[in-house]
Amino acid sequence: MTENTAPSKRSDNRPPGINADEPTTLLSFLDYLREAVIGKLAGLSDEDARRPKVASGTSLLWLVRHLTVVELNWFEWAYQGIGEEPRESDEVPLDGATVAEEIAAYRDAIARANKVAAAVGADLDRPGARSLRPGGEAPSMRWVLVHMIEETGRHAGHADIIREQLDGAVGR
DSSP states (O other): OOOOOOOOOOOOOOOOOOOOOOOHHHHHHHHHHHHHHHHTTTTOOOOHHHHHTTTTOOHHHHHHHHHHHHIIIIIIIIIISSSOOOOTSSSSOOTTTTTTHHHHHHHHHHHHHHHHHHHTOTTTTTSSOSSTTTOOOOOOOHHHHHHHHHHHHHHHHHHHHHHHHHHHBBBO
């Protein structure tokens, strides 16, 4: 971005409608935030998406991979009890990772998570199989959804900052 160039502004996605039942409201807000994170990768090269722009080394592709793993860990591993061990987001290096592949994996995790949540229906108090927190009790679906809204929202904010540092693009 040059001195005389104004940063580009992405159009803002509107939050979900109001006056729906609780499961619909929670999933709608979670989907809204998921799309905000995915939108931060729009128009970026694979190289730029892998480029860390903060001291921690976090990149946009790392954020998407991390959120993919968190979705699978909370909805499938913890809530449903699938698998022996939770997944690790740093398990596979990002060298060679592409925007298309990471978004596809994230969208797959989202679809799987939404299927788990939909199967619970309106009984959001039903506890899952186990917790990702050592010694913690298995959380309810309500807790998992609210936690995922918090987790995804926090990382959507990180993605805003990283994208602005990459090319000056702002907005959701």
